[in-house]
Amino acid sequence: MMMLASASAGLAFPNAGLGAVHGLTAPIGGRLGAAHGQANAALLPSVMDYNVEACLPQHASIARAWDATAPAKEELAARHAIDLVRKMLIDLEIPTLAALGVTEANVESLAKDSMGEFSNNNSNPAPLTEAV
16 A cells, blocks of 8 residues: 555656755756655755745745744745754754765756756746756
8 A cells, every 4th residue: 555655646746846856856866876865855955945035935834833933024934944954954864965976066967857848847936947
């Protein structure tokens, strides 16, 4: 039943609008052999930061649900959510992108591989290009 649930979720991904976290994870896993969950986690705060202006209410909601002392101002609360995620990744000892093999030398090819007609990057709240 777990395999059926996992397969069903996988089939839904292209229609779910997963955005840049999943769009960028695919080449990191494929080219560098990074575990999918670790790559997703390592990317999450950077993608949240990139999307913050397009997702202020959602990010602020995360901060307020997570931390009762989150700032009242929406933009500050949204940025606080990103800080909370970064701290959680440190606390959980999630490898950084560098530890997963992402370097200045391979960023361009990873970015190119993450784009395309069927990329999850196409559903990212803030538009992406290879240059971003």
